[in-house]
């Protein structure tokens with residue numbers, strides 16, 4: 151069998167725990183990505199779309215009033231300003247181009263917050279591909295504007311009624327579709343999770359966030375940040391932000407997960423923070439919420455994008471190897487940071503990065519320069535947040 | 542006799558007909574009834590029984606087996622509970638356990654396999670453990686005399702089939718269609734996939750996924766399958782019938798007749 155060339159394992163984590171039916175497609179995907187990476191024409195096309203269509207490079211913004219609250223300069227990497235409103239478009243455009251390269255004209259995607267679904271539907275509209283998006287029924291309820299956008303973009307949104315009706319179930323259903331349609335369909339997974347080579351491909355496609363931010367902050371401050379902070383659902387914006395800084399040992403990397411109703415309540419989405427035995431979900435071995443029988447637990451978070459019991463395998467390894475630390479912020483605190491950021495900066499963040507914002511604004515630190523990935527904007531969350539805040 | 546030998550004997554006893562291997566979701570609708578159903582399978586003419594361990598996120602399963610698993614978990618099914626069923630069933634026919642990889646990891650591979658052997662299970666199928674990831678589980682099974690049964694799919698390349706075929710213990714679980722488990726109306730042409738896998742293994746070839754009528758079972762046997770696996774059709778029967786054990790027994794009899 152072919153010798154793997156992309157990372158399949160991150161320490162003990164990762165791997166390819168999928169039905170045999172998918173194994174040849176994973177090998178095909180890996181080969182396609184390796185050849186695309188050294189294909190100037192592919193790279194030029196992706197670069198052009200990221201620049202002219204999606205809006206890269208995104209600004210690095212020194213958030214003055216947030217800095218006052220934090221007591222240190224706080225920079226925001228403005229992924230919220232991208233077309234479709236979140237970092238998810240970086241990955242969706244890259245993988246959609248890859249699908250075209252592989253001759254696959256039908257795209258499957260899953261979505262939690264709807265951002266990855268919208269990004270995939272957008273890339274498919276642009277490239278003339280068919281798009282089917284699996285979304286938990288509960289997420290369809292709480293992220294309604296994104297469901298309407300996907301419909302308008304020509305995608306078919308399939309509600310998933312199993313389990314807690316959120317992201318975990320949507321990923322499972324997307325994988326089942328792919329098992330049955332693998333010959334003519336490509337599955338654009340939305341985060342740095344899944345069987346190899348997905349975590350490596352998604353990381354490669356998201357690292358533009360950190361590459362740009364590193365260059366921008368060096369230019370602005372003449373030095374590296376003391377801390378780089380990003381929210382972690384499956385971990386795609388965080389891995390994209392972290393990896394370019396990983397060799398800079400003096401830079402602390404902090405991933406912020408969803409503590410939901412509190413880690414001790416058991417109702418959260420923080421497998422990296424909570425610790426415990428690793429396990430297999432959606433094709434890879436990583437940190438996971440599960441019971442002693444190995445049944446996957448339901449996650450809970452006010453933010454649909456962090457409401458996931460698994461985590462990207464590279465994050466589990468960054469944690470174990472001590473290179474990154476993971477913390478968690480509750481629903482209530484994230485809601486407070488959502489409102490605070492809107493009122494202090496005139497920026498309505500998505501609920502996901504609001505977790506990272508709360509951590510930086512409220513948890514004491516001796517850091518003297520923070521860089522946060524503002525992974526997306528909060529338009530999608532307005533109705534849900536206003537409802538929860540009783541407005 | 543080891544589990545692997547017991548499986549081999551079950552295939553050898555067939556005298557020219559295909560072995561019938563019905564699938565059962567352990568603990569569905571509850572443990573006691575699932576044992577009755579398994580006994581019904583055995584009495585109806587099953588040569589081997591594939592016993593499923595319910596899992597929260599079964600990626601290789603379609604809606605019928607998925608919801609049976611969810612119901613079994615809601616009714617309190619655990620691995621140990623399913624193994625108790627296995628022990629009783631194994632008094633009559635060889636049992637091949639089917640579970641997802643996280644169940645193996647949760648108990649620890651060595652302990653998991655030891656517990657299976659102690660329960661009298663003959664073989665193990667893990668649909669989300671392709672050969673690349675299977676080494677420790679497959680080695681532990683070999684040590685314990687259990688057959689670690691790999692899967693082959695219509696999408697498998699010849700290169701992969703050669704490696705899979707060489708590693709077969711017990712039988713080769715051949716997936717008839719690219720897709721998840723579930724009943725399929727069409728009568729697929731089973732000959733092609735059977736011919737392809739045969740080139741790469743001398744072990745018995747059992748065909749499963751989508752076989753839901755006695756006609757399809759007999760077509761699979763005519764196409765050269767040494768064994769026929771019937772899953773969703775029977776699991777659906779469990780959900781629809783007042784007395785699932787006798788209903789399933791009758792259904793298994795029909796499949797067994799079709800293979801005679």
Ligand SMILES: Cc1ncc(COP(=O)(O)O)c(C=O)c1O
Pocket residue numbers: 236237262263264265266340341342381382383384385386387388454455456500502503525526527
């Ligand atoms: C704005 C935003 N940030 C973060 C996430 C979490 O995903 P990841 O951890 O892959 O970045 C999502 C997911 O939907 C999102 O929409």
